[in-house]
Amino acid sequence: MEGCNKEMLMIQKWLNQHNELYTSATRHPFTLSIRDGSVDLSAFKRWLGQDYIFVRAFVPFVASLLLKAWKESDDDSDIEVILGGMAALNDEVSWFKREASKWSVSLSSTVPQKTNLEYCRFLESLMSPEVDYTVAVTAFWAIEAVYQESYAHCLSDGSKTPEELKETCQRWGNDGFGQYCHTLQNIANRRLEKSPEDIISKAEATVMRVLEYEVEFWNMSRGET
Numbered sequence: 001m002e003g004c005n006k007e008m009l010m011i012q013k014w015l016n017q018h019n020e021l022y023t024s025a026t027r028h029p030f031t032l033s034i035r036d037g038s039v040d041l042s043a044f045k046r047w048l049g050q051d052y053i054f055v056r057a058f059v060p061f062v063a064s065l066l067l068k069a070w071k072e073s074d075d076d077s078d079i080e081v082i083l084g085g086m087a088a089l090n091d092e093v094s095w096f097k098r099e100a101s102k103w104s105v106s107l108s109s110t111v112p113q114k115t116n117l118e119y120c121r122f123l124e125s126l127m128s129p130e131v132d133y134t135v136a137v138t139a140f141w142a143i144e145a146v147y148q149e150s151y152a153h154c155l156s157d158g159s160k161t162p163e164e165l166k167e168t169c170q171r172w173g174n175d176g177f178g179q180y181c182h183t184l185q186n187i188a189n190r191r192l193e194k195s196p197e198d199i200i201s202k203a204e205a206t207v208m209r210v211l212e213y214e215v216e217f218w219n220m221s222r223g224e225t
């Protein structure tokens with residue numbers, strides 16, 4: 001348990017060290033505007049169309065992670081957790097289609113923005129067999145955790161989230177998704193604990209890059225990029 005605590009401190013340490021960036025990703029003006037009810041619905045629709053494109057690229061990333069877990073993981077239950085994430089993504093793709101139709105967003109004519117293309121390209125770079133499982137699973141945790149923290153905040157005490165956006169917030173802000181992110185964090189911490197310094201540094205740099213991309217992704221909702 002001692003090692004576990006030490007590694008809990010590792011991700012915690014990164015989050016403390018890079019708190020400003022983490023907060024920029026998880027308390028972005030876009031999600032804060034959902035929380036306070038002032039959200040511009042055209043920004044929400046822009047986010048919806050772009051995120052559908054991102055999620056489609058996220059599926060092969062998770063598939064590559066599954067392959068890495070199968071080859072490299074020291075714990076069989078990792079595969080089940082990642083497979084659960086994959087099943088949730090299957091639901092997510094269907095949800096995006098329903099939600100887009102509800103908001104009259106045409107997914108087939110949504111053009112990926114530069115930031116989205118770059119983020120998807122970054123995901124693709126993480127799919128390479130050269131990228132260590134520890135680095136990829138830590139990135140996976142960070143990607144999921146930003147949405148979980150951001151949308152859970154839109155549902156927490158004092159929020160004025162519009163009724164028609166509550167389902168979106170529930171999708172990532174629900175307790176089950178929170179538990180899943182916690183499990184991913186535990187997997188990442190367990191792996192980091194056993195990793196040499198160079199892998200730990202790569203994982204840290206990758207998490208920072210994920211956080212930067214997440215901020216830029218939310219920025220896209222403004223329609224400026």
Ligand SMILES: Cc1ncc(CN)c(N)n1
Binds near residue numbers: 055147217
């Ligand atoms: C950009 C982004 N980051 C994270 C998630 C959560 N799967 C998402 N749907 N889109």
